[in-house]
Amino acid sequence: MSAQEAIPVFTNLTDLYASLGTSLNHAERWNNLAEEFEKRFGKQPTYIARAPGRVNLIGEHIDYALFGVLPAAIERDILIAVAPRDVPPSSPTAETHHAPGSVIAENLHPKYTRQVFAPAPKAKPANVDDEVHVEGWHLEIPQELRWENYVKAGYYGVLEEHFTGAAVHPIPVDLLVTGSVPAGSGLSSSAAMVVASTLAFLAINGKLEGADKVAKGELVKMSMENEKRVGVNSGGMDQAASVMSVPSSVLYITFYPSLTASPTPLPPGAVLVCAHSLKVSDKALTAKRGYNLRVVETLVGARALARSLNIPVGTREKITLREVVGRLVEEADVGKGGAGMSADALAEVLERVRGAVEALKPPGGTEANEFGATLEEMVRLSGLGEAEFREVYLSWVEVDATHFKLYKRAKHVYSEALRVLQFRKLCLDTAAAPAAEGADGVAVLKQLGQLMNDSQTSCADDFECSCEELDELTRLAREAGAYGSRLTGAGWGGCTVSLVPEAEVASFIKKVSETYAPYKGLEGEALSEVIFATRPSTGACVYKFD
Ligand code: NG1
Numbered sequence: 001m002s003a004q005e006a007i008p009v010f011t012n013l014t015d016l017y018a019s020l021g022t023s024l025n026h027a028e029r030w031n032n033l034a035e036e037f038e039k040r041f042g043k044q045p046t047y048i049a050r051a052p053g054r055v056n057l058i059g060e061h062i063d064y065a066l067f068g069v070l071p072a073a074i075e076r077d078i079l080i081a082v083a084p085r086d087v088p089p090s091s092p093t094a095e096t097h098h099a100p101g102s103v104i105a106e107n108l109h110p111k112y113t114r115q116v117f118a119p120a121p122k123a124k125p126a127n128v129d130d131e132v133h134v135e136g137w138h139l140e141i142p143q144e145l146r147w148e149n150y151v152k153a154g155y156y157g158v159l160e161e162h163f164t165g166a167a168v169h170p171i172p173v174d175l176l177v178t179g180s181v182p183a184g185s186g187l188s189s190s191a192a193m194v195v196a197s198t199l200a201f202l203a204i205n206g207k208l209e210g211a212d213k214v215a216k217g218e219l220v221k222m223s224m225e226n227e228k229r230v231g232v233n234s235g236g237m238d239q240a241a242s243v244m245s246v247p248s249s250v251l252y253i254t255f256y257p258s259l260t261a262s263p264t265p266l267p268p269g270a271v272l273v274c275a276h277s278l279k280v281s282d283k284a285l286t287a288k289r290g291y292n293l294r295v296v297e298t299l300v301g302a303r304a305l306a307r308s309l310n311i312p313v314g315t316r317e318k319i320t321l322r323e324v325v326g327r328l329v330e331e332a333d334v335g336k337g338g339a340g341m342s343a344d345a346l347a348e349v350l351e352r353v354r355g356a357v358e359a360l361k362p363p364g365g366t367e368a369n370e371f372g373a374t375l376e377e378m379v380r381l382s383g384l385g386e387a388e389f390r391e392v393y394l395s396w397v398e399v400d401a402t403h404f405k406l407y408k409r410a411k412h413v414y415s416e417a418l419r420v421l422q423f424r425k426l427c428l429d430t431a432a433a434p435a436a437e438g439a440d441g442v443a444v445l446k447q448l449g450q451l452m453n454d455s456q457t458s459c460a461d462d463f464e465c466s467c468e469e470l471d472e473l474t475r476l477a478r479e480a481g482a483y484g485s486r487l488t489g490a491g492w493g494g495c496t497v498s499l500v501p502e503a504e505v506a507s508f509i510k511k512v513s514e515t516y517a518p519y520k521g522l523e524g525e526a527l528s529e530v531i532f533a534t535r536p537s538t539g540a541c542v543y544k545f546d
Contacts, residue, residue, distance in 0.1 A: 003217025003259050007199065007243075008541040009208055016543050020075075020247075029079065030543070033108065033178050037081040040106060041174045044545055045081035047203040051195035051540040052077040053181035053188045054241035055274055055497050056488045057250050058455050059420040061463055063237040065298050066256040066322035067417035068343075070264065070424060071237055072536035073245030074274070078179040078192040080151075080200040085172040101159070101170035105151050108178035115148040119159055121169075134164050143231035145282060147177065150190060150230060154197025157226035162207055173204050182529065184280040186489025190230070191238030195223045195540050203542050216243050217259055219540070231287060245539040252424050256322050257334045266536075267430040270445050270483060271505055273498045275531040277469035278518040281493030288400040290492055294463065296399050298413055301360055301406035304381035308359035315384065316392055321413050325349045343421050350418045357414060360407040372403025381406065405464075412462035419451045419458075426451075449483025449499050456486035465491030473516055474498075480511035505533050 010016040013027070020026055030048060037045045052073040059069030091098035099118035106114050119139040137159040141152045163170050177196075181189035198219060199208075207214050214222075223239040240253045240261060249263035287293075302321045306313045311327045313319045319327075326334055329349055331341050341349070362381065365371035373381060379389045430444050456474050460466035470487045473496050477485035482498035489495065500508045509531055513519045522530065 003220070003244075003261075004215045006213060007208055007216055007219060009203075010541060010543045011546070013543070016541070019538055019541065029178065029180070033079050033081050033176060034545075036108060037083070037174075037176045040176065041083065041085075041104075043083055045176070046083045046545055047081070047200065048543045048545075049080045049082065049196045049199035049203060049540070050077050050542070051192045051199060051242045052245065052537050053192045054238055054245070055187060055272060055495070055534065056237065056241075057272070057497060057499075058423050058452055058486070059237070059416060060455060060459055060487070060489075060491065061294055061298075061465060062321075062413050062416050062420070063253075063255060064295055064320075065302070065413045065417075066320045067413065068252055068254040068420055068424075069237045070250050070252055070420055071241040071245075072250040072272070073241055073539055074181070074187060074534045075537045076180040076182075076187070076534075077537075078177065078181060078189070078196040080175055080177050080196045082173055082175040082200045082204050084204060085174050087172050098172075100172065101163075102172045103151075103155065104174045105148055106174075106176050107147055108176060112147055115151075117148075117152065118172075119155070119170075121163075133166065136160060136164060141229050145184070145190075145230075145285070147193065150193035150227075151175070151177065151197045153226040153229040154194050154199075154223070155201050156229060157198055157222045158201040158205065158207070161222060162202075162205065170201075170205055173201075175200060182276060182495075184282060184494060185276050186281065186487065186491065186494025187274065188238040188242065188489065191223065191227060191242050194227045194230075195219065195239055195242045198223050198226055199540055199542060203544075208542060216539075219243050220259060241539075243540045245537065247538050248536055250427075250536060252420075254340075256320075256326070257340045264424055264427050265431045266427060267441060267444050267448070268434075269441050269502055270448075270499050271502050271533050271535070273477075273482070273500050273505065273508060273531065273533050274488070275473055275477065275496050275498065275512060275516075276529075277467070277473050277493055277496065278530065279467060279469040279493035281490060286492065288398050290465070291490055292397045293399045293401055293404075294409060294465070296393055296397060297404050297406055297409040300378055300382055300393055300404065301410040301413075303383070304360055304378075304406055305356060305410060307381070307383045309356055315388060318392060321410060322417075325353055328353065343424065347418060347421045347425075350414055350421070354411075354414060357407060357410045360410055365407070369403070370405055371407040372405050374403060378404050378406065408462040408464070412458045415458055415462075416455060419455055423448055423451045445483045445499065445501070449485075452484030452486045452497075452499060453478065459487055459491060463491075467492055469493065469518070470496060473512075476512055476515045477508075480508050480515070482508065500533070509533070 054071045056071040096118045102118035119137045121134040122136045139156045183189045220239045224236045244261040252262045252264045254260045306324045361371040362373040362377040474485040477498040485498040488497040
């Protein structure tokens, strides 16, 4: 599927609902949002932008090392209704809600209050031609997990991308947000918020139609950049899944040498069940010791590995673990926009490179100290001077650690990248030659499940992104009959995903709900909020009202 494809803009509700390809009753939510918008703002919305959350089947913490991953969009999503606001010409622009490009943002959830904000252009003084040039924008985005910050992050990206140069101001807008992706759960509510916000501001400013309309690949890139503004160095998997998914398939997303997304059908006979551990994982708040630290560890590990393999790396270059294997085999034409090596060739190199990762164990490192390298050891392994090292690897991100586990992180990344390729190959081979009903089909599902279980072990032991609750929940899921079960998303809390025999979903959910202690006392809707089966859904889109 091409990143050049247009973002779907529907003008007919029947087509829109059909495109979602899921069993949920979307109509009720869309209607309710439009009606509520009209009540609050006295006019119907011009657009509703939709962006789904995602579940990652396999391929954790390898997107920012530029390895392919296998997520699917889920049925739950974020919707943002938006319309231009008429500001009478005589209105005092000093008041925020009358300023050019100002936003009044509300959330359907009663616990969130109305937010009003306006971006300020950084403009050059008028030149001789009296033409003002906007050089960029000020819009304060506190690095806190608050819904309006994600809205602002999406807006800021649209301003920087489409409203610099000759001063054409964005229009003032009213917007209303609603969402059904549980926050802090590893189902990418944050990416869904940022994609939906970016999309809403693009739509209302006319950037989804006409010759220069924004394509899917561009929306993914903008949303990735936009999410970084809320403080997380995101790898791109969530935004790509939210934008590019298609119903009934998982998406094989690659980032290197370019962004591609290929639908991969899951073998019949199993469904996905997401279960929340009920431990909230606050990724932005724990980034220094969690997510961002892992980004630094994997990048420094890549440089140290390249050095031990005599692979040239530019002084300021932040080579990734994927690029190291590419350079090792002199991957053809990548620098010239070539397609890169095939999945089979990549799997072969990954097998070969496993042993080389041993070079990342610092001298004196032991099993007992988990082969952690101190800052000095890490600088030495990188081959850079300390000042240069700090500049390249530590100046753009805050981390908090005394030891950096380059060896264990790289070991996880390479083994996980290989599991993704094995998982995909099993799916593709099964689709090409469907097994007769019965034993063979189950055998494939069991192999897929085993890969998911191995991924969980690697996440827990080598990448250390699991936690007690996730370990326990995945164990109970296997006992309850799942073929495989693992954490999904960044980890340290949030959700698990299990591959469950289709005929046993109800009994599986019952068993897990009876055995996982934090679910005690939950029933009905409260229970289905935390453990639910889902089908792969379709990616982001926009509905345009008449
Ligand atoms: P979630 O679960 O949404 O926090 C994060 C990253 C992904 C990926 C996974 C780990 C963001 C927005 N998303 O996902 O890109 O790296 O962790 O596989 O940072």
